[in-house]
Amino acid sequence: MHAQNFPLPLLHSIISFLCFLITSSPSYGQEDKQYSTCNSSYTCGNIQNISFPFWGGDRPQECGLPQFKLTCEANQDPLIHIDGHNFRVLGINGDNQTMRIARNDLEEDICPDRFGNTSFNDPLLRYGPDFGILILFYACPFDIPSEWKNFTFSCNNTGESSHGFYPDQSFISFWGPQYGSCERNVIVPVLLTAFKRFQDQGSTKILELLKQGFDVVYNKSLVCMACERSGGLCWSETDFAEPTCLCRDRTYSYYCGFVQEQGVFHL
Ligand SMILES: *[C@@H]1O[C@H](CO)[C@@H](O)[C@H](O)[C@H]1NC(C)=O
Numbered sequence: 001m002h003a004q005n006f007p008l009p010l011l012h013s014i015i016s017f018l019c020f021l022i023t024s025s026p027s028y029g030q031e032d033k034q035y036s037t038c039n040s041s042y043t044c045g046n047i048q049n050i051s052f053p054f055w056g057g058d059r060p061q062e063c064g065l066p067q068f069k070l071t072c073e074a075n076q077d078p079l080i081h082i083d084g085h086n087f088r089v090l091g092i093n094g095d096n097q098t099m100r101i102a103r104n105d106l107e108e109d110i111c112p113d114r115f116g117n118t119s120f121n122d123p124l125l126r127y128g129p130d131f132g133i134l135i136l137f138y139a140c141p142f143d144i145p146s147e148w149k150n151f152t153f154s155c156n157n158t159g160e161s162s163h164g165f166y167p168d169q170s171f172i173s174f175w176g177p178q179y180g181s182c183e184r185n186v187i188v189p190v191l192l193t194a195f196k197r198f199q200d201q202g203s204t205k206i207l208e209l210l211k212q213g214f215d216v217v218y219n220k221s222l223v224c225m226a227c228e229r230s231g232g233l234c235w236s237e238t239d240f241a242e243p244t245c246l247c248r249d250r251t252y253s254y255y256c257g258f259v260q261e262q263g264v265f266h267l
Pocket residue numbers: 039040041
């Protein structure tokens with residue numbers, strides 16, 4: 001008798017609710033495995049919350065892009081290898097996709113064992129706006145103009161002493177064929193504001209300047225930004241021809257909740 005008095009619509013609702021619980025309960029306990037792997041936070045030195053496109057440490061390679069591997073050494077900021085050089089990562093700003101890096105080989109010694117220009121052939125990287133170029137001339141067989149004496153340094157690692165200096169715009173007036181006779185020149189980016197500050201102070205601490213590093217902008221793809229905005233995580237396959245976005249429950253194409261088969265946006 002009791003059942004007959006029970007309002008049918010309510011019973012229907014309860015059954016629906018039970019069915020809902022049964023069909024959807026697995027997704028509460030079962031987070032997408034790839035998602036929980038790449039949701040891991042990675043801290044190295046002073047750099048916290050390291051996420052896509054970086055990987056290394058707790059984050060396996062599939063959580064990032066191949067060229068953004070970070071190597072963590074004890075009690076130091078991470079290293080990244082770009083176009084033949086190791087760089088110390090001094091900071092990562094995920095909001096404007098900028099990292100500040102400094103050449104690792106010039107960290108302690110202005111005269112590296114292996115010379116090489118700093119250049120980026122990776123299309124994902126470009127210099128930040130506060131960017132200046134420093135040219136280091138090594139082993140120049142002539143006297144450095146007195147105006148540049150504060151910017152000279154000496155090298156000692158080849159057995160014979162050598163010197164070089166770094167110029168700014170006014171260097172143009174000293175530029176001449178003799179600079180071609182310096183054994184090498186090496187191009188290193190610096191923060192323009194830091195360079196000007198050092199110059200104004202008449203500072204001779206070139207290493208201190210180089211240690212401050214320079215900014216590099218790494219562009220995330222539009223597909224990745226759409227994925228992140230929907231609460232998902234980008235990973236190594238986000239940019240491929242069949243882009244995938246890692247979401248809590250499963251992977252989706254493009255962004256969380258996007259069901260491509262139906263061509264409908266469920267958000
Ligand atoms: C994992 O994801 C959740 C929800 O998106 C977030 O609150 C949490 O901070 C993430 N954990 C890490 C370590 O990123």
